[in-house]
Amino acid sequence: MSATLNAEKFSKYFDNCPMIHIPGLTFPVEEFLLEDIVEMTRYHPQNQDRRSSWKRGFWQGRNSRPEKEEKEAEYKESWPCYARTLRDRNHEGAILVFLPGWDNISSLNDLLMAQPMFRSDRFVIIPLHSLMPTVNQTQVFKRPPPGVRKIVIATNIAETSITIDDVVYVIDGGKIKETNFDTNNNISTMTAEWVSLANAKQRKGRAGRVCPGKCYHLYNGLRASLLDAYQLPEIMRTPLEELCLQIKILKLGYIARFLEKALDPPTDQAVSLAIKNLVDLNALDCSENLTALGFHLARLPVEPHIGKLILFGALLGCLDPVLTIAASLSFKDPFFIPLGKEKMADMRRKTLSRNSKSDHLTIVNAFQGWEEAKQRGARYEREYCWDNFLSLYTEMLHNMKGQFAEHLMHAGFVSSKDPRDPKSNVNSDNEKLIKAVIVAGLYPKVAMIRPSHSKKRPGVKVYTQADGKVCIHPKSVNAEETEFNYTWLIYHLKMRTSSIFLYDCTEVSPFSLLFFGGDITIQKDEDQETIAVDRWIVFRSPARIAHLVKSLKKELDSLLEEKIRNPAPVDWQNRQSKDCAVITAIIDLITTQEKPWSNFLWSIQQGVLKEIDQ
Known part of the structure; x- marks a missing residue:
């Protein structure tokens, strides 16, 4: 039901079904x-020459422009x-x-x-x-x-x-912000477009x-x-990965063939890109069948990358903070920005980040503070929200976390529907591990940080593989950061507006990318030995250590695949079990990642890893 729905189009689609018109009680x-x-x-325009210059440009190019462009030019004359x-x-x-x-x-x-x-x-x-x-x-x-x-x-x-x-x-300004998806460049765009007649x-x-x-x-x-x-239907201007998974879990056949039947079918290019992204995510196999991971992602009420983030948070024992991150990314950032207090809000988020260089952990820290204030009483909760520019959406994020945890319990990944259950949070205080889990969920959304030598704009420059130079969104706690510990960021959303901006980004370490990123390759040139993730995220490393890392990653991937095929909570009490031993070894390495490579070599040869080396 809608006052401005294209009812005739829907009626025709549903075999000319009948339409009922109910007149409204509005005034003229x-x-x-x-x-x-x-x-x-x-x-009267202050610049009287403006009309004539537009008019000259319009008439000069009249013979070479389509009718719509002529109208566009004539329209500009009267603005x-x-x-x-x-x-x-x-x-x-x-x-x-x-x-x-x-x-x-x-x-x-x-x-x-x-x-x-x-x-x-x-x-x-x-x-x-x-x-x-x-x-x-x-x-x-x-x-x-x-x-x-x-x-x-x-x-x-x-x-x-x-x-x-x-x-x-x-007063209708005539414009509307609309999100579109550029399939050629695999990027979302948000621009102010003219309204449709239905909007008007x-x-x-x-x-x-x-x-x-x-x-x-x-x-x-x-x-x-x-x-x-x-307006252009949403199915034609948004990524389709989540929709594709729903088609597969409902057993509706081949994705492209099914979507051809839609009221407004998306382009073949958009469908192909979504399928490719799901294959890269290991949610679909090459024959377009759901994998074990894809089955669980399809059952979670979030887009696939955030679903993967949730699963890894459960498997690696840092459930509560990861569910906070997942809820905020899938629903809404809990921070508001009062007019006139933008700088103050930025400073408050910066304080809440605790120098984590992470928008995701900033939200985790803010949410934990809100939970503590809520326990003290309604007055403390209100004061905390007001002082930290937190909106009423924070309560909704709390409810969403409970829903996610309930999904995980029914699927067998955790033993309680309480996000704060101690058994599911043995590693929730480990900030470096939480960042690694963010990599596991959001990869390959990676950007490279490089120092800026510009005197006008000191700080850093940020690049992605596909786009070259990009910008961190001004609302990010990393927007004006000048000193990073590492040279890599993981981000949730990339969108082109006035520039290409990265939203919700976190600084991550090499080990996070090595263990939770893409395929590892090892190269040995005359002057140096390297280990690379998907051939473009490259680190220097002695060949022996690189091979140990690759072997360990293979063990981890095998273990995680088994856990996803046969969901069961990790028994963190039994340190002798293989799954606990491998995961604990990975966690130890990620946590002590500042150690020199020589110390890493010593660490990697302990326990189950020593067997891999042999």
Whole structure:
């Protein structure tokens, strides 16, 4: 059900099934386009030459451009430099302004607050965005006293997710932030796109809930004629790995053949890339059959990389912190950012990171502090959340962790549905092991850190194999870090906006990549011996030690595969068992990784590893 659903398309897909139209009880809404607004505000561009230069460019290239490009150029002629305050505000009622994202909301809020009129008690201005404090956003539902104008500045969250009853005026900025997936470069993109006609209709419908309303679209008739009828369906602009696993566990046949039957089928390239990624993850075999790992990943209610993270957290005895990380990555970052306090929020996250150089461990530390405050009482919990910029989503993460643990218990990986069960957390204080588990889940999302010799931008430069130079997202605790212990980062998401940004990244050690990354190869040149992960993450190493590492990794992979085929909690009390001996040896090596290679050689020859060497 939807007021703007393409009902005819769905009806046709389902063998021309009947449609039922239920008329709504909304009041009429008068619409205005940009040319109407310019006339109402008597606006004149300050730069009079701007129109003529656009016009010259348009006519010069007219014969060589398609019809749509001609309309685009003509549209640009009529776009004014700045928007004017609308004069028609004589009646009561809230104003709802639609903008595409955080930066736009922040900028408009600053512009309004710079005017004495809007700082007066005649106005209440409420930014509405998922990064902002929920406690502040509840004001959007409260009606202000008579004579006070409520102005809500929101993203498309206000289109359908919530209803603000007293909105009478809507200002539609005409843009929406939309996530797409570039299959050619295997990267997500987020850009501000023009709304669809369906979006515009939804935005118009926000006015007129309690009385006749008005909607001002900040685009003209030419732009309106170019708008798509509907947004691109999500199946055509997101990665498909999780969907592919669901198809396989439901035994619906070959993935591509099944998806061809979809209402809007994804491209062959997108399907092929998803299958390749699942094969690389060892979730599918070369014949597109579910592996043992793929079976468990398909049953977990998260995307495959996060599912693998959860399984390894259970197998390596650091369940509670790993479930915190998994919940935050699969649902929502628990931190909010109040307008005007961005720097303060950054500093607080930096403090919570405890120099771990990890966004993931920052969330773990924040969550542990929240649990301790919650145990002391509601007042302490509220104070802790406010002081550390934590949102109400923290409670939801707590509930998600319980659901994940229950899945693991039913699958046989742990013996309790309590994420904090001591048997499942014998290694939960081992920060280096937790980072290794993050590698196990998120690999091959790896970036290389290199020192920057630029005087303008001191610090580090970051590169990925596929993209070259990238940037750490400004919200990361690593964004302005200048000193790292190692030269590698593991990240959760890579997205192209104004640049290519890495979100949620953690510094990781060579051993983490060697034991939990991809295939190991050993090379011996004339001047040096190296060991490499997937042939591009290269470390110097004596050949003898490199072979020991490769043998140990083979033992670990074999053990983990057996555990996944036949799930059972690791018996950490029985140190003589092979599984416990191998895992403990790996943990010891990861934990003491700062030791020189000579010490590593001594360590690697102990216990079960000595047998491997022989």
